[in-house]
């Protein structure tokens with residue numbers, strides 16, 4: 001069986017940083033499932049879609065080829081175009097979160113993600129990887145950190161000083177991610193909860209590595 005590590009948790013909990021460290025250290029391929037929702041949000045913006053246009057967004061997703069390159073940040077390509085930096089804006093974060101509530105879109109992306117992780121050893125992260133995409137993962141982790149801590153980290157990452165605005169945005173996104181009907185962010189009963197307060201990314205990675213059989 002493939003070796004798969006699945007990490008879920010709210011925005012800003014440090015999932016990507018930790019997943020990249022473990023991917024490098026353990027020789028796993030890295031799947032950033034959120035980047036796929038972001039890629040569709042970019043296509044939706046270009047097509048003039050609104051947050052409620054789930055069916056159209058699903059159609060765009062079906063037609064789009066979303067691929068990942070190698071590097072840090074990991075290059076994200078849609079139909080061959082490098083969109084890595086274009087999908088990290090606050091507007092795309094908002095739209096990706098809103099569109100991800102539509103089941104039609106989730107079905108398309110989840111099917112692709114499930115297919116991808118059949119093909120080797122992977123570490124994947126997102127909101128439903130431990131519950132829906134990889135329920136049989138070798139190790140499942142739910143990363144947490146307080147809202148204040150996550151906003152502080154985002155502010156450092158993005159080089160922005162408006163921590164209170166970032167706090168408001170993350171809190172709105174949390175609300176949407178936790179309350180949507182289809183696959184809301186929840187902790188799988190067999191996932192290990194890991195509070196990251198006061199831990200470096202390396203320390204979090206060490207703790208997850210220690211969970212591997």
Ligand code: DC
Pocket residue numbers: 011033034035037038093096097100101125126127128129173177
């Ligand atoms: O992880 P991220 O912040 O890049 O994800 C962007 C949005 O995509 C997030 O607010 C919710 C959605 N998402 C999702 O619904 N399911 C996933 N597995 C990953 C992301």
